[in-house]
Amino acid sequence: LEFKILGTGSATPLLDRNPSAFMLSIDNYLILIDCGEGVQQRFLQHKIKYSRINHIFISHLHGDHYFGLIGLISSFNMNKRTEPLYIFGPNGLNDIISMQLKLSNSKLNFNLVFTIINPEVSETIIENDVFKIDTIPLKHRVPCTGFLVIKKASKRKILSNLLPENFPISYIKRLVDGENVFDELSGKSYLNIDYTAEGNKEKRFAYCSDTIFDLSIIDKIMNVDLLYHEATFLTEQQNRAEVTYHSTAAQAAQIAAKANVKKLIIGHFSSRYKTLEQFYIESTAVFVPSHLAVEGESYII
Ligand SMILES: [Zn+2]
Numbered sequence: 380l381e382f383k384i385l386g387t388g389s390a391t392p393l394l395d396r397n398p399s400a401f402m403l404s405i406d407n408y409l410i411l412i413d414c415g416e417g418v419q420q421r422f423l424q425h426k427i428k429y430s431r432i433n434h435i436f437i438s439h440l441h442g443d444h445y446f447g448l449i450g451l452i453s454s455f456n457m458n459k460r461t462e463p464l465y466i467f468g469p470n471g472l473n474d475i476i477s478m479q480l481k482l483s484n485s486k487l488n489f490n491l492v493f494t495i496i497n498p499e500v501s502e503t504i505i506e507n508d509v510f511k512i513d514t515i516p517l518k519h520r521v522p523c524t525g526f527l528v529i530k531k532a533s534k535r536k537i538l539s540n541l542l543p544e545n546f547p548i549s550y551i552k553r554l555v556d557g558e559n560v561f562d563e564l565s566g567k568s569y570l571n572i573d574y575t576a577e578g579n580k581e582k583r584f585a586y587c588s589d590t591i592f593d594l595s596i597i598d599k600i601m602n603v604d605l606l607y608h609e610a611t612f613l614t615e616q617q618n619r620a621e622v623t624y625h626s627t628a629a630q631a632a633q634i635a636a637k638a639n640v641k642k643l644i645i646g647h648f649s650s651r652y653k654t655l656e657q658f659y660i661e662s663t664a665v666f667v668p669s670h671l672a673v674e675g676e677s678y679i680i
């Protein structure tokens with residue numbers, strides 16, 4: 380499970396701070412979370428093979444989180460994409476994109492499959508053998524949702540170098556499932572503990588984009604391995620944070636501490652701040668394993 384940062388700014392872009400966009404790799408799945416403008420240049424800059432993106436999650440309909448979407452869809456089409464593209468986002472996103480496509484007389488070569496997220500309740504919106512994604516209702520000026528990504532624990536790993544040649548595949552499957560195997564033909568037992576090693580543990584990542592300081596999210600993000608939480612302002616602008624339904628660095632750190640997360644990344648910095656040291660100082664004062672989001676950096680969970 381890898382989380383790559385492509386945008387650390389909020390509202391208006393700066394030369395060195397782009398609007399929100401994040402890449403999540405889960406085994407072979409490539410998922411884009413939020414899609415701020417200029418996202419395609421950042422794919423090129425950071426050598427991301429974006430044609431492999433099949434899922435896009437949009438947290439809310441403020442432009443700094445989705446203005447790159449129509450451009451990306453258009454490029455997929457020009458690059459002759461045929462695979463369906465699954466987009467999860469708030470009510471209205473479908474209308475916006477459909478209108479843009481209709482008025483430019485664009486016919487797509489692939490299916491756009493929209494799923495409208497209910498911003499009021501936490502729901503599982505995707506689940507397969509490898510991962511599960513739940514929504515996290517956030518409090519912002521417009522309906523807004525965070526995402527809890529759970530990479531499931533993997534099965535036990537087979538130690539094939541210890542097994543005899545031509546060991547039957549059906550036996551391997553049983554060992555991986557945690558069973559012991561008795562081979563009647565040879566009268567030999569293969570104990571699971573001898574021929575397999577523990578698989579990967581479950582991993583959890585929570586993405587909380589634009590939100591006012593809100594303790595009600597704690598339950599949902601409890602004990603995650605990595606939390607991304609917005610920190611638009613410093614404490615000196617805490618009133619402004621409240622009025623605009625954003626958080627300060629110290630508030631993000633309080634959420635991380637109360638939720639007992641292993642690591643915190645803060646981002647979505649207001650463009651009024653030209654340097655970010657004070658964000659680090661105010662966040663680490665409350666929660667030590669705090670990191671400032673840096674564009675191009677990845678976190679392996
Ligand atoms: Zn924003």
Ligand SMILES: [Zn+2]
Pocket residue numbers: 439441519589
């Ligand atoms: Zn917003």
